[in-house]
Structure formats: C-alpha cells, structure tokens
Amino acid sequence: MNSMHGAMLPPEFASDTRPGNPFATRYTRPGAIPPLDRHGIPLDVAALASRFEAVTAAAIEGPHGHGKSTLLCALAATLHAVGRPVTIVQIRDWHDACTACIAIVTAPRRTAVFVDGWERLGLLAGPMRLVARMLRRRLLITSHRPAGLPVLWTCATTPALLRAIVARVPDHGGVVNEMDIDAAFQRHGGNIRETLSDLYDTIERRSRLPSTALPS
Amino acid sequence: MTRSPDGRPSPVVSLQFDRVDRRYEPGAPLTARYRVEGLGDEPIEAVEHSVLWYTEGKGEEDLGVHFFARVEGEAARPGDGTITFHTRLPASPLSYEGVIVKVRWCARVRIFFRAARDFVSEHVFEVGRLPPARLVTAEAP
Numbered sequence: 001m002n003s004m005h006g007a008m009l010p011p012e013f014a015s016d017t018r019p020g021n022p023f024a025t026r027y028t029r030p031g032a033i034p035p036l037d038r039h040g041i042p043l044d045v046a047a048l049a050s051r052f053e054a055v056t057a058a059a060i061e062g063p064h065g066h067g068k069s070t071l072l073c074a075l076a077a078t079l080h081a082v083g084r085p086v087t088i089v090q091i092r093d094w095h096d097a098c099t100a101c102i103a104i105v106t107a108p109r110r111t112a113v114f115v116d117g118w119e120r121l122g123l124l125a126g127p128m129r130l131v132a133r134m135l136r137r138r139l140l141i142t143s144h145r146p147a148g149l150p151v152l153w154t155c156a157t158t159p160a161l162l163r164a165i166v167a168r169v170p171d172h173g174g175v176v177n178e179m180d181i182d183a184a185f186q187r188h189g190g191n192i193r194e195t196l197s198d199l200y201d202t203i204e205r206r207s208r209l210p211s212t213a214l215p216s
Numbered sequence: 217m218t219r220s221p222d223g224r225p226s227p228v229v230s231l232q233f234d235r236v237d238r239r240y241e242p243g244a245p246l247t248a249r250y251r252v253e254g255l256g257d258e259p260i261e262a263v264e265h266s267v268l269w270y271t272e273g274k275g276e277e278d279l280g281v282h283f284f285a286r287v288e289g290e291a292a293r294p295g296d297g298t299i300t301f302h303t304r305l306p307a308s309p310l311s312y313e314g315v316i317v318k319v320r321w322c323a324r325v326r327i328f329f330r331a332a333r334d335f336v337s338e339h340v341f342e343v344g345r346l347p348p349a350r351l352v353t354a355e356a357p
C-alpha cells in the first residue's frame with residue numbers, strides 16, 4: 001500500500017550519460033511517461049481527475065498492458081498535487097486483498113483509495129465494493145473486464161500510441177526503426193508493456209553485435 | 217538554455233569528477249564538484265546531492281544511496297560558485313553492464329523548487345572493472 005507524500009509528479013530529468021537501454025523499466029514504468037490516448041496525444045488528466053471527483057467510484061478498464069496503471073499513477077499525482085490524499089493498493093495475489101480491505105476501511109474521510117488490478121480480487125470484489133459504498137469511500141479501480149462501476153476511461157492501444165511512447169524514451173540512436181516497432185506491437189497483440197520489453201531485448205541484441213552487423 | 221515541458225527554464229548542472237575517466241576502484245575516495253546554471257529567480261526549497269547506485273533493466277528496480285546531503289532554503293542556492301563533496305566508495309556493488317540487468321553508479325543533484333517541481337541531474341561513473349555481459353547465440357544442431 002502506498003500513500004502519496006511529497007512531490008509525486010515526475011521530476012525534470014537530465015543526464016550527461018547515454019542511457020544503458022531506453023526501454024528499461026526506469027524510463028517506461030508508470031509515471032515515467034505521461035498517459036497518452038490511442039492517437040499518442042497526452043490525455044487531459046486534470047479533466048479526468050475532475051470527472052472522478054464528481055463520482056464516488058469509477059473504473060479504468062482495458063486489457064493487460066494497455067496503460068491502466070500509468071493512468072492511475074498520473075491521476076493519483078494530479079489529485080495529490082491539489083491536496084487530495086490518495087492511497088494506492090496494487091493487487092498481485094490474494095494477500096493483497098487484505099491490504100486493500102484494510103485500506104478501504106481505515107482510509108481517512110477525504111482519502112481516495114485506488115486499487116490496481118481489481119479483477120484479481122475475484123469473489124472478494126463484490127463485498128469489497130459494498131464495504132466501500134457503506135463507508136462512503138471514494139474508489140478508483142483498474143480492471144481487465146467490466147467491474148460494474150462507471151467507466152472513467154477505457155484504455156486502448158494502437159501503433160501510433162506506441163510510436164509516441166518510443167519518441168518519449170531516451171534517444172536510442174536509431175538502433176530500432178519503425179518496422180521493428182510495428183512488428184513488436186503486432187507480435188504482442190497491442191500489449192504495450194510486453195512490446196517495450198521486446199524492444200528492450202532488441203536493443204540489447206543489436207547493441208552487443210559487432211558494428212558491421214547492425215541493420216542499415 | 218533548456219526548458220521544462222511547461223516552458224520554464226531548466227537548470228543546467230555541470231559536474232566534474234576527480235577522475236577524468238570516471239572509473240573508480242571499490243573502496244576508493246571520490247570527489248566531485250558541480251555548478252548549477254540557469255536557475256533564474258525561481259525560489260528554491262532545497263538542493264540535494266548524493267552518490268548512489270541503481271539497477272536498470274526489464275524488471276523490478278533496486279537502488280542504494282551511499283552518500284547524501286541536503287541543504288534547505290535559500291542557502292541552497294548555489295550562486296556562482298561550485299559545490300564540492302567527497303565520499304569513499306564501498307566495496308560493492310560493482311558497475312555491471314548486463315543484458316537483463318545493469319548496475320550503475322551515479323552522482324545525482326536534485327533541485328526542489330518552491331513551485332512544486334523538481335529537477336534531477338545524473339552523472340554516471342563506474343566502480344570496478346567488470347567486463348560487460350556477452351550474448352551467447354545457440355548453435356544450430
């Protein structure tokens with residue numbers, strides 16, 4: 001469980017050294033790149049935060065690796081920046097369900113509880129939503145499938161979105177080209193996380209080859 | 217002068233290590249000095265400088281801070297001079313250029329502005345002399 005304290009917006013970043021691999025987690029994790037829509041245009045996160053403020057519970061929906069956690073992270077930072085406390089719980093297994101339950105029950109009145117990976121709660125999802133509603137907790141969840149909550153945003157990916165993300169990671173010196181990017185996108189069925197992992201491997205493979213073997 | 221995404225000028229941190237090749241032996245002393253330019257008149261909350269290692273790769277990340285100092289308030293404004301700091305590096309971890317994971321050492325200068333933004337400048341150096349990992353290609357049977 002993470003409560004947001006201090007400056008949560010990503011800092012401006014400068015380095016005098018070329019990054020080891022521009023597709024490494026530190027450059028692509030949620031929060032490192034602002035959420036983009038399916039056309040690769042930055043989402044109006046402040047407007048989405050305002051929409052969430054108008055309801056007590058909402059969901060961000062979309063398949064695995066389509067940017068739900070990235071958007072959740074950006075919304076948490078935006079709300080935090082305007083003095084709205086947020087607690088984030090990431091559900092990876094059943095143990096985290098207890099953490100989510102405790103967060104919902106013990107959250108101070110104005111605190112919003114963000115639950116990432118709601119579908120992993122399984123049968124506990126219904127009772128947990130009921131508890132949140134009874135205690136009037138503000139709840140924002142991410143889910144792969146419809147969760148019966150008002151949908152704040154549905155995440156979708158396209159090759160244009162992936163190209164926009166690649167344009168925002170540190171310079172890779174042309175080691176991967178647009179064909180590589182589109183091919184990786186197709187290979188992973190639009191899963192951006194897996195695609196970036198694939199491009200990481202491509203960079204490692206090519207950057208360790210003798211320079212004469214690099215693709216032209 | 218570079219600019220932040222919202223159009224404000226970004227500072228420029230010039231940092232020099234006492235070893236030009238930026239290669240240090242484990243346990244060796246390290247001295248670095250830096251100068252910050254382009255701050256303008258924007259009020260500063262604090263400036264931190266640190267020496268740390270981090271992992272870079274595909275999975276979970278790790279980080280260890282070896283040396284850290286923070287100066288609060290306007291006293292943090294570096295002015296025209298340079299700021300120098302010293303530390304003695306530990307025996308490990310060594311810098312490593314792996315395929316799945318890399319271990320990197322860096323000196324980091326972080327400037328916190330009162331206007332709820334901060335700026336980070338990283339300057340990578342190496343500890344030890346581990347050779348980079350090689351990719352092994354499976355031979356066709």
